[in-house]
Amino acid sequence: MTTADAWSATPVTAVLVLADGTVIEGQGFGATGQACAEVCFNTAITGYEEILTDPSYAGQIVTFTFPHIGNVGTNDEDVETVNMASASGVRGAILRADVTDPSNYRSSRHLDAWLKARDIIGLSGIDTRALTALIRERGAQNAIIAHSPEGIFDLDALKAAAANWPGLVGMDLAKDVTAGQSFTWDETSWVWNDGYGQRQDDSFHVVAIDYGIKRNILRLLADAGCKVTVLPASASAEDVLSREPDGIFLSNGPGDPAATGEYAVPVIRELVASGLPLFGICLGHQMLALALGGETVKMHQGHHGANHPVYDRTTGKVEITSMNHGFAVDAASLPETVEETHVSLFDGSNCGLRISGQPVFSVQYHPEASPGPRDSHYLFRRFTNLMRARRGDTELPEKAAPAAA
Numbered sequence: 285m286t287t288a289d290a291w292s293a294t295p296v297t298a299v300l301v302l303a304d305g306t307v308i309e310g311q312g313f314g315a316t317g318q319a320c321a322e323v324c325f326n327t328a329i330t331g332y333e334e335i336l337t338d339p340s341y342a343g344q345i346v347t348f349t350f351p352h353i354g355n356v357g358t359n360d361e362d363v364e365t366v367n368m369a370s371a372s373g374v375r376g377a378i379l380r381a382d383v384t385d386p387s388n389y390r391s392s393r394h395l396d397a398w399l400k401a402r403d404i405i406g407l408s409g410i411d412t413r414a415l416t417a418l419i420r421e422r423g424a425q426n427a428i429i430a431h432s433p434e435g436i437f438d439l440d441a442l443k444a445a446a447a448n449w450p451g452l453v454g455m456d457l458a459k460d461v462t463a464g465q466s467f468t469w470d471e472t473s474w475v476w477n478d479g480y481g482q483r484q485d486d487s488f489h490v491v492a493i494d495y496g497i498k499r500n501i502l503r504l505l506a507d508a509g510c511k512v513t514v515l516p517a518s519a520s521a522e523d524v525l526s527r528e529p530d531g532i533f534l535s536n537g538p539g540d541p542a543a544t545g546e547y548a549v550p551v552i553r554e555l556v557a558s559g560l561p562l563f564g565i566c567l568g569h570q571m572l573a574l575a576l577g578g579e580t581v582k583m584h585q586g587h588h589g590a591n592h593p594v595y596d597r598t599t600g601k602v603e604i605t606s607m608n609h610g611f612a613v614d615a616a617s618l619p620e621t622v623e624e625t626h627v628s629l630f631d632g633s634n635c636g637l638r639i640s641g642q643p644v645f646s647v648q649y650h651p652e653a654s655p656g657p658r659d660s661h662y663l664f665r666r667f668t669n670l671m672r673a674r675r676g677d678t679e680l681p682e683k684a685a686p687a688a689a
């Protein structure tokens with residue numbers, strides 16, 4: 285496949301080399317050097333900064349199907365990693381058009397400089413539609429991205445590196461992105477005020493285990509009335525329970541959920557046995573399924589975007605969701621005590637579960653969005669309602685009242 289075209293009739297300064305030897309040439313931006321990872325595509329039209337700072341993308345290179353990326357620059361507020369300067373996430377960004385100068389009042393930095401500072405390699409000027417079609421056909425690809433301003437590439441070495449990269453199956457990356465120490469969080473959201481913007485109830489204490497947690501999850505937990513203690517991925521059940529939480533949260537994160545089987549999954553099993561309300565998102569959902577005796581599988585191309593329809597079997601409603609996952613829970617593997625609550629309307633894959641008769645539930649998608657639609661914010665209220673019920677308080681409506689004008 286050759287991708288140099290009229291759009292990018294300039295010297296080749298970056299390449300993407302797939303494990304099968306395919307070489308895709310374009311222009312480099314951001315960091316220089318090279319990085320092996322899995323290439324996926326994301327169909328979201330907005331929110332590139334949130335996507336590029338979602339720790340769940342560690343070990344991956346994101347191809348944006350939307351052609352204009354970078355035109356609103358970057359800022360400090362839209363960063364999703366808890367550690368603002370963290371470089372341990374996405375390995376590369378692939379764009380159709382070259383990054384233009386930012387034009388937005390919130391911008392404080394050009395995407396190019398911002399990527400450099402975060403050690404993320406950029407490749408632009410390629411036919412992203414062709415690459416997306418290739419991934420759809422053959423599945424997410426192992427690859428190497430390389431940026432050399434001098435345009436010097438050892439293609440044989442790059443091909444060998446891409447072919448030898450082991451791939452995400454079996455790779456535990458949560459341990460690389462988790463915060464090294466515990467911290468507390470009580471900052472509410474400021475961008476979205478959909479009625480949860482004011483703290484509803486200060487008295488819930490939630491312990492969140494950080495496998496690569498996103499800021500907006502923490503903000504929405506705070507909006508829903510929780511004071512959050514965040515513990516590293518290595519936390520034991522005793523570490524969690526000794527904080528006397530009202531509820532437990534399992535975060536999103538990168539890598540293969542099954543690769544966390546030696547440390548996180550047994551801890552989650554013990555936490556489920558505690559009987560406390562428990563809520564999991566994405567990697568947290570997958571690890572909960574494993575803890576309950578289910579299995580996870582690698583998907584063909586994964587789900588990465590901000591317009592994925594999901595059916596909530598418990599209410600009969602459809603919500604449009606943000607997604608970012610390459611593994612999925614095999615619903616058929618779940619034991620009878622576990623109910624499938626949500627399914628993808630794109631491919632029928634599992635998108636949620638709960639334990640019958642126990643305050644434990646999780647979803648595969650990202651209800652905190654960031655970027656994406658707000659349809660699923662109700663799940664944070666569903667979580668606090670489980671904590672309310674446990675202490676005998678009346679439950680609050682899941683749908684927030686519209687924000688005052």
Ligand SMILES: NC(=O)CC[C@H](N)C(=O)O
Nearest residue numbers: 340536537566567610611
């Ligand atoms: N966003 C996430 O938590 C991703 C979970 C997991 N790493 C996957 O790709 O399926």
